[in-house]
Amino acid sequence: MTPPGSIVITGESIAGITAARELRELGHAGPITLIGAEEHGAYARPPLSKAVLKDDRADSTLGYRLDGLDVDVVRSPAVAADVGRRVVATADGREIGYAALVVATGARARRIAAPGQRGETVLRTLDDARRLRTRLDAARSALVVGAGFLGLEVVSACVARGIPVTVVDVDPPLRRILGPFVSEAITARAGDHGVRVVVTPAPATLTGDPVGGVRLADGTVLTADVVVTCCGEVPNTDWLAGTGLAGPRGVTIDQACATAVPGVFAAGDVTCLHTGTRTPFWSTAVAQGKAAAASALDLAPAGPPRDDYFWTEILGLSLKVAGPLPPRGEPDLAEGSVPGGSALLTWLGGNGQRTVVAYGKRMPVPKLRALAGQAYARLRPT
Structure with missing residues (x-):
């Protein structure tokens, strides 16, 4: 029998971990079950293509901690869901009931090898x-x-x-x-x-x-x-076959991270906004994890399910970006030197939104967001 208020989160992704933390922050005292597929547990993925490829000492710095959250962790992947009975089945034969389900199973690397062709190398885990x-x-x-x-x-x-x-x-x-x-x-x-x-x-x-x-x-x-x-990713939705939740671009969600199925919410790289847009960025996964947690508790999310911010480092150059993508043409405003590796670039969108790129230029994230006119948790949905 499913305990009252029981919430199941499938996926030890940043979206899933964020949802668990947010549930407790919002005062949820009921049971939370986190179903994961990674034998290593929850860990940060952005450093995999940066620090981990350079230094094996980075491997031990990636883990996400669940201390103090009182979460039951099941290290056996979800293999099926019965949304009528509100049950998730795992690979080890368990059936776990839920009052609300947060789907956060992420995505896997897209492969381009021919059937039977061996030795394709990808980078996702x-x-x-x-x-x-x-x-x-x-x-x-x-x-x-x-x-x-x-x-x-x-x-x-x-x-x-x-x-x-x-x-x-x-x-x-x-x-x-x-x-x-x-x-x-x-x-x-x-x-x-x-x-x-x-x-x-x-x-x-x-x-x-x-x-x-x-x-x-x-x-x-x-x-x-x-x-x-390195040809993109494929949402992990195979286990949702027959539920009506998954389409070719992932699990479709609305502005509250709710799906078309009552009691089921979704967050992170497994999702597709109802507009058809996929935004598989770390910051969006965090925003959606928080929104899905609030919605699972029948609360209004503090912000929309999209955060147009990301950063990367390419050939020793830091790139931080805030705002809608892609920007069109040349920037409307440019400060500094692009060839010199330090510039602030701004595009002014026709709808009043800005896209700002810190190209090799040191800039705190809050300031970058402010310049783009979209402070965290107050982003306007697109």
């Missing part, structure tokens, strides 16, 4: 990062498929190790996310660091079995000691 780090220790060349944030962070790790590296994509680096102006600056920076950037008119395919290279649209084959796929 701590074990992935450890394996890649070991391979880079012995590598004399590397090839990265995908010039988004993750791909360029892997490129940066290769450059830091002195490994010649090529990055391949259908668009120039970061253009889809940060627009042409920042993309051109990052592409130039990559060239200055000896990175070969290859833009191909159609997606590259992996070659070899095990994988040892890529084939471009024109038939050219590039090879390297290490080939890494």
